[in-house]
Amino acid sequence: MTKNEMVQIMAVIAAAYPRFYDKQTEADKLAALRLWYRHFEYVDYDVMLQAVDAVISKNKFPPSIAEIYEKLNIVLGMYDMAETEAWSCVRKIIQGNQTDYQRQFDLLPPIIQDTLGSADKLKEWSEFNDMAIDVIISNEFQQAFSAEIERRKRLMELPDKHREYLKRQQKYICTKRLKSAV
DSSP: OOHHHHHHHHHHHHHHSHHHHTTOOHHHHHHHHHHHHHHHTTSOHHHHHHHHHHHHTTOSSOOOHHHHHHHHHHHTTTTOSOHHHHHHHHHHHHHTTOSOHHHHHHHSOHHHHHHHOSHHHHHHHHTSOHHHIIIIIHHHHHHHHHHHHHHHHHHHTSOHHHHHHHHHHHHHHHHHHHHHHO
16 A cells, blocks of 8 residues: 555545544644554555455444554454354365375465475375364364464464564575475
8 A cells, every 4th residue: 555545545534523523633643544554555446445344344442553453354354254164174185085295285375384384284184084083183273273273363463574573584484494304
């Protein structure tokens, strides 16, 4: 999103809550604009507008940055899948007598891919009996899926620059581990 688009977003919020914003000084407005832009510069304007519209349609008071993040998560559809729905996708693959686990893995939503880690997990789980799959593996996956949702929520709350730093660090650590394992 550009700074001008962020100005438009802030204008929508100000128009929705005129009593709150009519007493702000230009310095207050500029400080708010800088803060909000720092948090949401990576968000597409149309997605941000949807999130803001959703929040202002329900709130009697101006939204906080945290409320917008929560609504962005919903608008972006990152957390609209329940653990049981995600497990159902995985269960079909591991019980379906598949041979090309990598292709099946690649078709899964990214959040499920991140929960599993690799297609090897699908192959490994397919070798268990039905009772183990339904009791142990189901529980293990659903707990990991819930943890992945929480991890993504926490990451979404960070400014873009911090997320990029964490990705670089994770890549560095993984590369270092691979070298030491060889």
